[in-house]
Amino acid sequence: MTQPSNKALVPFVSVDNMMRLIHHVGIEQMLIDLANYVEDDFKRWEKFDKTPRVASHSEVGVIELMPTSDGEAYGFKYVNGHPKNTSEGLQTVTAFGLMADVYTGYPVLLTEMTILTALRTAATSAMVAKYLAPKGADTMAMIGNGAQSEFQSLAMKAICGITSVRLYDTDPAATAKCAANLASTGLDVVICKTPEQAIEGAQILTTCTADKQCATILTDNMVGAGVHINAIGGDCPGKTELAAGILTRSDVFVEFPPQTRIEGEIQQMAEDFPVTELWQVINGTKTGRTSDRQITLFDSVGFAIEDFSALRYIRDRIKDSDFFFELDMLADPDDPRDLFGMVQRAAQ
């Protein structure tokens, strides 16, 4: 049997190894680390190839490839979105990702990204809230208590120092699950019966609901001055969570305007609705929060560079560890022109 050469092996992080890594690092520390990697890549935003995601739509869902490159490394994520999956006992969203060396074109990391995407989304939200939330914010309303809710809560605790979360979901079972999962995290958890109750006293309002339809989770009169809204759930055409009136009263911050205008909350607004690009706030060329009374809004849709940051973190973090194994995924004959000979010799 032909043995593969070292060059042909691609480090692979399985779901099991990703969970082992999270517990080894500690989930809050990993959220902090990921937020730092995302923040670093937002600071050097202009270095990246920014391609819109490549989507293949069907009647029941979408499959997307999200590639980007900083000129040295190349990353892409495969991710599906199938809202009907939940009712069939499957995940709405599953994902995996790959990083490659731009100089050789050889992959250097293959990894599960369902869990990693949940972590990077929460880390990005909290990193952004660090810039935009009012000073001293200690309470978050968490509206929508699905798969992302615990990650959001812990990231806001680890990165922004919140001490209390107020949970609301149309399905009380989801809230109970979220509350149980957060019980031993040190967060003060309050179960709320209405969205109005959830936002009482909260300086950060996070919305993360899943229905693919234009919904109004927050109405205009619910949102007072001086809060930061972290809107996660409006992330595809036809899917929004906020009343248009809130957007009009807010300063809206986005990842990549061409994508957010199609997928985000601002799809409700005119094409020239003013937004600020977050990378410019983070590198100091634009201002974030300017007053205590201001409503800031992060219209989050998720961008390829955040996945790139997460892949880069995993690539760096697993070096010299046992949190991966090597996959024989690339044929690499001794003589590059002799692929056939390699195949032929494998019979011997």
Added chain:
Amino acid sequence: MTQPSNKALVPFVSVDNMMRLIHHVGIEQMLIDLANYVEDDFKRWEKFDKTPRVASHSEVGVIELMPTSDGEAYGFKYVNGHPKNTSEGLQTVTAFGLMADVYTGYPVLLTEMTILTALRTAATSAMVAKYLAPKGADTMAMIGNGAQSEFQSLAMKAICGITSVRLYDTDPAATAKCAANLASTGLDVVICKTPEQAIEGAQILTTCTADKQCATILTDNMVGAGVHINAIGGDCPGKTELAAGILTRSDVFVEFPPQTRIEGEIQQMAEDFPVTELWQVINGTKTGRTSDRQITLFDSVGFAIEDFSALRYIRDRIKDSDFFFELDMLADPDDPRDLFGMVQRAAQ
């Protein structure tokens, strides 16, 4: 330790298992099978999403994603092209591919595709030659004796019945390697010192050279009436192999015109240079070869549907076999909303 559920596992075909599968099926039979799968998909061409490939260019190479879908299955290939790699002992081209179920968005196959791409490229060439080459063709000139040359020769033997190959390369070592690899295949192998000598008496002229530059491997006066030219090497902007005069005298057949006009031999010609789409020949709506004197030219650049066919074949062929193992690549909690709980319980 949490055990992954069955749904979370993705069948993976390693390089080693791909080589085992090839020897199990037999390389000529596998080329025949792949040609049948490609032919079937060309016949139902209109059912496919046809996106141009998504390329990320650098100074030294390119990394591409090639997705397509027939509405039931979704496939993509990751492939790099780095001509300078050979001089560093690496493959110019490496590839892997993935197939997913459109209905759930869940991946159903991950596989090496460096070897599989060599097989599908050769199978496609021979399937096309079956429609276009002159009747009774028994001799092929193989100009360029690199990694693709043996696969091309064997596919033309298995699918079109050629009995003799005439090899030429600017590097005699490449020709010696190709001749040695083909020695026990039953083909009559003739080593030639010039391209002119290689094409003597050949009815099929295959060009497959690797330089990323406009080269003229075949000049106009070398190509007489009644041959089929299988032009593999011209497959990216700036890379061609044939004199423009040959194109003018030929009937040119292509995979997907928008891609071929940028990447193929016809990038040398006007934007409205007439071409015939192969899928229409194969489903019987357009004619292929119409006379013994005609020069037919397959301007091959490689298209995503051919990779899809290859992925579909591997998916079908490995069922109930031991030519794969299962990768724990997709997180799949029992309760889809309880991703965090799954991570949390993994610590126990």
